[in-house]
Amino acid sequence: MTEPMLNEPREWTGKWWLQGDPDNKVPGVLAYSPNDGLRLRLVGGWEYVVKQPGENDSTIITNELRHWPSVLGIGDGKFVTLLDVCVTSANTFNIARMFGVPDKLELSATTALIGFHLADPDDAVFVAGIGQVENLTTWSRRSGIEEKHYFGAKVGELSGQIDLTRLDPLSVDIGPLTATLHHVAWQPFSGESRGGAVVRVREQASIEFSSEEAKPLQHWLDLLGGIADLMSLSTLRACGLITMRVYLPPTPDRFPEDHPLRNERHEIEVYQQLLVTPKPDEKALNQRNLVLTLDDLSFEELLPKWLEVRGTFAAARGMILGLQYVTGGYIETRVVTAVAAAESMHRALAPDPPIPSEEFKQIRETLLAAVPADRKSWLAERLTEQSNVPTLKQRLLSLVDRLGAAGEALVLNREKWANAAKNARNNLVHKGSSEHDLEVLHAVVEVTAGIVILNLLKELGVPEERLTLAVQEQDVLSQAAKLARTLLNRV
Structure with missing residues (x-):
């Protein structure tokens, strides 16, 4: 096929x-x-x-x-x-x-x-979706390929072998949904040319979501897109879907009892133009440039948590990954997006109000009683429960503090970063200009994005030590830490 x-x-x-x-x-x-x-x-x-x-029977x-x-x-x-x-x-x-x-x-x-005529795009007829995603195989940290090399005592005396083992899939139930990480391997295959012969083995990982109850097409495509988001978060690179398929339930009544396809699902290929064009033949990332793999959290633990985090922090996740999916563009737009992602992230954490609700209510009543009658309406509109929230700077500082050593390693000086990010966003949004040069604005984007990324990883359950190591070793985060020291520290 x-x-x-x-x-x-x-x-x-x-x-x-x-x-x-x-x-x-x-x-x-x-x-x-x-x-x-x-x-x-x-x-x-x-x-x-x-x-x-139209009028008079016209068109x-x-x-x-x-x-x-x-x-x-x-x-x-x-x-x-x-x-x-x-x-x-x-x-x-x-x-x-x-x-x-x-x-x-x-x-x-x-x-x-x-492979299918769909009567209505919203029809719930598909029972599974499966896809391959860039860097999924490396991220899985699983391989059935083992290379052995033998060197003899004499120069040029060498031999070796390649063993290929098919690995069992990993699977976890998430409510009515089942997520499965497949390990697909091919038998060794060879090719000959005028210059010689080459023998290869190949393996790859794919992700499948399935359920007993049929769902509409978009349900499965959203889940597969969520795995592309997870790979983009794990690698800090835009990762695209390489393949997409959905499945119809088996139709045993259409086949004889001994037919091999009697209980097989019907595979439907899906084609879409995606934001990220996959490049599956490009070299895989170095392991040091992944901030999250299945070495850090088990598949059974990570997948349910990711679906929860992806939904809870949907806005922050979308904005911060959008900076990876759509590179370049105006630096001002990137600043506003990065800081908005941080603000959204903190809002979704549902922090307690700065002033306890009862105390805020008393303060509000006291202030309203003290102003002239013609000003009460103006003041009342500004002193609502929705206004009893942290300031932008408080939100930024809170996001750093909850990361512990990893946050300190990234921003170095939390006050200077928070002030730079707050002022950059506010000046651009409210004044239409910035007091910072382009280098500083670039540093604000990279450091702020790094803080949001580390917070998303923390919500997934990644330990603080692993986050700190990522800041030290991963190229995007370590470069952001360098920008915080060289540019933001002087603001």
Whole structure:
């Protein structure tokens, strides 16, 4: 079976039709590329301009182009479902233009399902999702490959062997959900060229989520995307999904009792244009550049905790990983994003209010009684329970303090960092300018992002000693610590 690799282009030639209109089939080619996404080029097509009824039985042709929740087809002998389909271009000639029927129509889609016709994108019909993610194999710290080298007494007297063992999967139940880390290995294979012969072995890790109850497509894609986020957090690099599949439940009634596929789930390939284009053939990261692996926490402990942390700190996680997924851009935007992620992280920790609620209520009543009547409304709007929260600087200092030695190792001078981050954000947001130069703003981004990352790791249960070691050894965090010493310490 061909691997549905999301870094490789694919094409399917066939006939296509709109949901509910199978009699109006149009020939065309569906193409996928990691850079351009999914494009369906039709020879012919359907009416694509939005029309509205006018007065006196007239018809108004608007400037809007139609959008379809799904388009169905059969390409290269496989059922295909395209989701979220819209028009990108159309060529019409002569009389065809009068009727809105194109000679050529090009459509784009966000998702393609290969092997299934999905009636409704929200239908709960899939029982599992499985995918490969960049750096997942290294992160798993599991390998069934063992190399042995033998050296004799004489020069050039050497030999060796490679042993390949298939490892059992790791699995954990998370409520109705089961998460499984598979270890996939191939038998040794060889290749010959005019220059000689090479024999290889190959293994890789993949992650699967499954449940007894069927769920919609997006449920499984969100879970797989969450593992890409976990790899990005663990490596401090943007990690992409290499493959995505979902599964329909078995249909034993369609097969004889002795058929090997009788109790097998039906595999559906999923193609999407992703924010991160995977590069599975690039060299793996050095182990020192991972801040989290299964050596630090067991799979059974980490996966349930990650799903909890990912949800609780969704905003902070999204903003801080977004700085990795979308590199470059204006430094001002990155400053605001990094500091906002820190503020969001602290809010999600649900700290106690600076002033106890009862004391705050008494202070509020005293102040309202002391001001003129025409000022009470103004003051009351500002003295609400929602205003009894830590200041931005207090939030930043709290995030450092809860990290212990790891926080000290990263920021060096907590007061100077907190002031620099607070002032940079406030000046940009409220004044539209900054008192700091670009180097200092860059340091604010890197150090603040590092603090949020360490707090996310702490919430996962990573010990303080491991966090401190990461600051010392991991290249992104150690560089942030260097910036804190050389730039922020002089602010």
